[in-house]
Amino acid sequence: MQDRTTNRMLYFLKVAGPQTAASLGQRLNVTPVAVRQMLGRLHEAGLVDFEDSRESVGRPKRFWHLTEAGNSQFPDSHAALTTDILASVSALFGNEGLERLISHRAQATLDHYRAALESLETVEARVAELARIRSVEGYMATSERDADGNFILIENHCPICVAASSCQTLCRSELEVFQAALGPDVEVDRLEHLLKGARRCAYRIRPMKHQGSWHAMESII
Known part of the structure; x- marks a missing residue:
């Protein structure tokens, strides 16, 4: 031991x-x-x-x-079961059914993140809170600021890595959720990707001029 x-x-x-x-x-x-x-x-x-x-x-x-x-010493959130469920959904309901399942999960995640972030006025506070939430979810997340004034969200672990390897739409939906949850005054792009051979996932959050109402983005589906 x-x-x-x-x-x-x-x-x-x-x-x-x-x-x-x-x-x-x-x-x-x-x-x-x-x-x-x-x-x-x-x-x-x-x-x-x-x-x-x-x-x-x-x-x-x-x-x-x-x-x-x-x-593999770090938890992977019942990876084998999740992968089997995704495969079963695809087999029973086809790719359209799988896409609907992932969209439903993404919307539920977005609703949860928005509830936690919408009262925070600054981008810095929203990114820090998102990192905290992602850490609770098992992503070992941190946030920092780069030399250009952008914020970097770093995820040192992926508890759904095995499932994401077999269904990369999960990763695409996460990027969309981050963008929608953080609001229209930022631009989010992925800097590092575990599934592309990096040792972690990292996202750059670039503050932008005001682009409209936060609440105008009602759904990502």
Whole structure:
């Protein structure tokens, strides 16, 4: 059974991406010897692997990252059952039935997000609240601001990744939900996509001049 410190190491590799042993030691406040021992155990278990990178003159640095098995340590929201249900809906009702199911789910999600966001006046507050909600839903989400003043919504985990792999319409509907939920005064586009080989999903929210009433966008279906 993994101890708490080892679980925290897996968590930091998940949310921060590849790390050196030294940076992990600083984050966890443990000795270099302890870090090497933990990484050794995780490597033997197939949960982490490494790549050596020469960034400057001198010895290359070793960066540790999660393997597929390591990523599977994080919950995937009954992925197999969800995938089976989607396949069954498609088989019974065809692609049109599947699209109607996904649209219904997207509208219900949008209604939930709007109820939480519509009283917040600033884009920054809405993005921060959306990140909080997505974290509660299992996406390990954070928000930050880039050098151009745009907001970045980062999702370090996807609890529906297996289902989304077999039905990528789920990902398309999420992007549409974010746009509709955050309002007409922003433009949302995807920067990183887990299903395209990235280690996470990330979205840029670009504030725009006022484009009309928030409540004018009644439905995304």
